[in-house]
Amino acid sequence: MTDNVKMWTELGMDVENHDNLCQVLPTAVGDVFLSQENRPKAMDFWDMVISDVHGIRPAELIEAQKNGQKVFGTFCVYVPDEVIIAANGIVTGLCGGSQFWVPDGEKVLPKNTCPLVKASVGARLGRTCPFFRIADIYVGETTCDAKKKAYEILGEDVDMYVMNVPQMKRDIDIAHWKDEIATFSKKVEEVTGNEITPEKLGEAIHILNERRKAMARVYEARKSKVAPISGRDALLMTQIAFFDDPVRCTEMCNRLADELEERIENNNGVVDPKTTKRILITGTPMAVPNWKLHNIIETSGAIVVCEEMCTGTRYFEHLVDESGTTLDEQYMNIAKRYMKNNCACFTPNGGRIDDIIRLAKEYQVDGVIDCNLKFCCLYDTEKLPVKKALNEADIPVLDLETDYEDSDAEQLRTRIGAFIEMLNA
Numbered sequence: 001m002t003d004n005v006k007m008w009t010e011l012g013m014d015v016e017n018h019d020n021l022c023q024v025l026p027t028a029v030g031d032v033f034l035s036q037e038n039r040p041k042a043m044d045f046w047d048m049v050i051s052d053v054h055g056i057r058p059a060e061l062i063e064a065q066k067n068g069q070k071v072f073g074t075f076c077v078y079v080p081d082e083v084i085i086a087a088n089g090i091v092t093g094l095c096g097g098s099q100f101w102v103p104d105g106e107k108v109l110p111k112n113t114c115p116l117v118k119a120s121v122g123a124r125l126g127r128t129c130p131f132f133r134i135a136d137i138y139v140g141e142t143t144c145d146a147k148k149k150a151y152e153i154l155g156e157d158v159d160m161y162v163m164n165v166p167q168m169k170r171d172i173d174i175a176h177w178k179d180e181i182a183t184f185s186k187k188v189e190e191v192t193g194n195e196i197t198p199e200k201l202g203e204a205i206h207i208l209n210e211r212r213k214a215m216a217r218v219y220e221a222r223k224s225k226v227a228p229i230s231g232r233d234a235l236l237m238t239q240i241a242f243f244d245d246p247v248r249c250t251e252m253c254n255r256l257a258d259e260l261e262e263r264i265e266n267n268n269g270v271v272d273p274k275t276t277k278r279i280l281i282t283g284t285p286m287a288v289p290n291w292k293l294h295n296i297i298e299t300s301g302a303i304v305v306c307e308e309m310c311t312g313t314r315y316f317e318h319l320v321d322e323s324g325t326t327l328d329e330q331y332m333n334i335a336k337r338y339m340k341n342n343c344a345c346f347t348p349n350g351g352r353i354d355d356i357i358r359l360a361k362e363y364q365v366d367g368v369i370d371c372n373l374k375f376c377c378l379y380d381t382e383k384l385p386v387k388k389a390l391n392e393a394d395i396p397v398l399d400l401e402t403d404y405e406d407s408d409a410e411q412l413r414t415r416i417g418a419f420i421e422m423l424n425a
């Protein structure tokens with residue numbers, strides 16, 4: 001911890017205020033993760049990472065910077081990590097998932113901005129997150145209005161590059177996105193001082209495809225009725241993937257998947273499948289350390305078996321075609337893969353509804369919980385068509401809205417409990 005304090009001080013952090021976060025995090029980790037019974041042994045890696053989340057990985061990033069590498073901070077699964085890795089850059093997620101950062105965000109943003117954006121801005125301006133201090137450059141994207149305006153504010157404090165994500169998925173939009181990726185690659189070359197060649201980009205595409213495949217193996221295991229892993233543990237694995245070295249992440253996810261496959265063979269689940277309802281969660285992403293909904297659901301007689309969200313299936317579904325041999329072909333292959341993601345910022349966005357129905361069937365769920373963060377107009381508006389489609393498919397659904405505060409936890413517990421009781425009946 002002494003070394004961490006030295007590192008945080010050198011990063012220019014508000015160490016005194018940051019201590020308040022450090023004091024509550026171990027209790028939260030203990031309550032949400034360590035209290036679970038019969039967890040997969042391979043979760044020891046993620047337990048270690050989360051118990052020193054502001055120490056271990058930040059120290060690695062600083063070491064890499066000393067060796068000449070540049071760190072790119074990102075906020076969205078549309079930013080193509082392949083391009084950054086091809087230039088020997090490092091990607092780290094920056095989305096804020098704690099109420100702790102919200103008040104500092106509210107100093108410069110309207111209160112009716114979603115908590116994810118407020119927390120992200122607050123983490124930077126309040127100087128209470130090492131990742132926000134370490135990143136050499138932030139990469140934003142034109143997905144929702146809240147983020148676009150927040151990037152203007154962040155841009156006054158830090159080097160900020162914004163990618164113009166299309167809002168539709170016609171061929172001209174995909175072509176535009178390919179050009180946008182090519183333009184971004186020039187910026188990445190400028191920041192890193194390294195040239196992106198077809199060979200290097202091919203390697204980066206392969207590295208990230210391997211990570212996607214490893215994460216997909218873990219999710220594949222969650223389809224089993226044996227339920228070899230809790231939703232909380234799977235969510236933690238996904239959240240940390242945004243920060244971790246991609247090769248190590250692949251190795252750890254494969255190690256976890258090996259154990260889960262063995263558990264399925266031995267019928268060794270974390271819950272009793274006969275009495276535990278299986279839930280798919282859809283909606284806004286859950287940035288670390290937002291474990292609120294999973295924790296309530298899994299301590300109310302159900303298990304989360306799938307997340308249709310960016311901290312879930314959208315992060316690993318669909319591979320980039322690896323057959324491209326020129327940068328032009330590779331940028332197009334990357335563009336096509338990322339445009340298969342179905343964020344609510346797109347119109348029309350029927351693909352997301354198809355995904356929810358497909359995943360509900362693949363993961364053999366008993367019900368769906370559609371939850372958005374307060375003031376996220378995009379996901380809130382999509383609730384109606386989601387509900388209509390689920391009703392037509394005869395899949396029970398519960399609509400929820402929440403934020404990062406604990407004040408609504410009991411109310412959520414009551415509504416979720418009633419939903420699970422209804423599923424049991």
Ligand code: SF4
Pocket residue numbers: 075076077078143144284285310343344345
């Ligand atoms: S929900 Fe949309 S804007 Fe948010 S991270 Fe996902 S793709 Fe990006």
Ligand code: SF4
Pocket residue numbers: 114115116117143144145146147284285373375376377378379
């Ligand atoms: S949760 Fe909604 S409002 Fe918040 S950043 Fe994501 S898309 Fe934007």
